[in-house]
Amino acid sequence: MTTVYRGAAVHDGTGAPPVIGDLVVEGGRIGAHADQDASVVDVSGRGIIPGLIDCHTHVTLPTLDPLRLMNTPLSRRFLETGRTLATTLDLGITTVRDAGGADAGIAQAVADGVVRGPRVRTAIAMISPTGGHADPWRLSGTDARWHFPLYPGMPDAVADGPVGLRRVVREIVRAGADVVKVAVSGGISSPRDDPRHCQLRQDELSALVEEAGAAGLRVMAHAHAPAAIIAAVRAGVASIEHGVFIDEESIALMVEHGTFLVPTLTAARAFLEVSSADPDSLAQAREAVAVHETNLRRALAAGVRIAMGSDSGFSPHGRNLDELEALASAGLDRAQVLRSATSAAAELLGADHEIGTLRPGMRADFTVVNGDPLDFAGLADRIEAVYQDGVLVGGASFDNSNEEH
Numbered sequence: 106m107t108t109v110y111r112g113a114a115v116h117d118g119t120g121a122p123p124v125i126g127d128l129v130v131e132g133g134r135i136g137a138h139a140d141q142d143a144s145v146v147d148v149s150g151r152g153i154i155p156g157l158i159d160c161h162t163h164v165t166l167p168t169l170d171p172l173r174l175m176n177t178p179l180s181r182r183f184l185e186t187g188r189t190l191a192t193t194l195d196l197g198i199t200t201v202r203d204a205g206g207a208d209a210g211i212a213q214a215v216a217d218g219v220v221r222g223p224r225v226r227t228a229i230a231m232i233s234p235t236g237g238h239a240d241p242w243r244l245s246g247t248d249a250r251w252h253f254p255l256y257p258g259m260p261d262a263v264a265d266g267p268v269g270l271r272r273v274v275r276e277i278v279r280a281g282a283d284v285v286k287v288a289v290s291g292g293i294s295s296p297r298d299d300p301r302h303c304q305l306r307q308d309e310l311s312a313l314v315e316e317a318g319a320a321g322l323r324v325m326a327h328a329h330a331p332a333a334i335i336a337a338v339r340a341g342v343a344s345i346e347h348g349v350f351i352d353e354e355s356i357a358l359m360v361e362h363g364t365f366l367v368p369t370l371t372a373a374r375a376f377l378e379v380s381s382a383d384p385d386s387l388a389q390a391r392e393a394v395a396v397h398e399t400n401l402r403r404a405l406a407a408g409v410r411i412a413m414g415s416d417s418g419f420s421p422h423g424r425n426l427d428e429l430e431a432l433a434s435a436g437l438d439r440a441q442v443l444r445s446a447t448s449a450a451a452e453l454l455g456a457d458h459e460i461g462t463l464r465p466g467m468r469a470d471f472t473v474v475n476g477d478p479l480d481f482a483g484l485a486d487r488i489e490a491v492y493q494d495g496v497l498v499g500g501a502s503f504d505n506s507n508e509e510h
């Protein structure tokens with residue numbers, strides 16, 4: 106069965122200028138030519154873009170408020186994740202790379218149609234050294250696992266030393282990871298570690314990347330400090346997440362290795378609005394916001410490859426597309442912003458043979474937008490229809506009434 110979406114300005118995700126014409130969908134894939142008896146959908150005056158890829162989400166994190174997290178039963182978290190996934194899909198995001206908190210069951214539930222949502226490529230848990238960004242220990246002596254609790258299927262990912270890191274990678278692979286996430290520097294939302302410190306040594310990172318590679322997985326590295334970025338890139342990670350304090354030396358190394366940067370500009374800004382946050386964390390967030398955009402401009406000018414990630418969960422769910430406008434105001438041209446959430450993102454995920462562009466043979470993941478898709482401000486309100494594998498799954502024209510609630 107062939108369907109032709111006729112008359113829209115089609116942005117194919119490669120960065121080429123939009124072409125007004127037919128988008129042909131055949132058997133869930135983008136087709137090359139329409140046959141005579143194809144059914145025609147008139148989408149004239151609209152824009153069509155590939156299904157967007159958010160390379161950094163935390164779909165199981167409903168809020169940053171520790172009191173609310175502390176008082177929320179785990180089962181409710183999972184049910185709320187179903188709603189978050191649907192909200193994310195309605196934004197035209199058809200694939201996410203989850204950076205910690207989503208076990209294999211979340212990805213499975215979407216893949217099997219239990220809930221509607223973007224395809225989930227999950228890191229399961231964020232690996233962190235003792236005292237690192239994802240170590241839940243607090244000065245009270247409490248294990249403050251409010252954000253990412255342990256439960257069957259969710260390994261404890263605090264580990265040290267090459268041997269310890271190999272073991273935890275194996276546990277995460279065993280638990281069904283699609284990608285390995287590691288915190289190399291301290292972070293902004295965690296009070297006992299400093300984003301300016303590199304907390305893993307080269308031998309530890311090399312062991313981790315090697316072990317992930319042996320299982321066919323790429324590594325995404327949370328890293329702010331230049332020393333952390335450098336160590337991670339040398340070890341062979343696929344992407345640096347955040348990169349707030351990136352400098353000339355770390356930029357040059359990323360260009361040399363072709364490492365992606367996923368800036369997550371909106372995350373630290375959103376964190377400033379969390380009134381209950383720890384004062385040390387707030388101070389770190391203020392400092393980060395101040396320098397992040399300046400440093401990103403330097404990376405851009407040097408030719409570092411950029412992929413879009415909202416850090417949703419740390420930024421509010423449903424606001425993922427704010428990152429597109431943030432990237433544009435940080436100096437990416439608009440076609441480059443779209444690429445960062447389509448073809449470049451697909452390349453980072455190692456999925457560019459399947460998703461990220463609207464070339465013949467690719468999965469028919471696409472979004473129909475009312476107005477110009479490159480006009481990112483207010484884009485979330487102009488998503489008319491979202492398709493995965495050629496099937497209407499979300500957007501304003503999706504009929505929610507037959508969904509079970």
Ligand SMILES: [Zn+2]
Nearest residue numbers: 161204416419
């Ligand atoms: Zn994150």
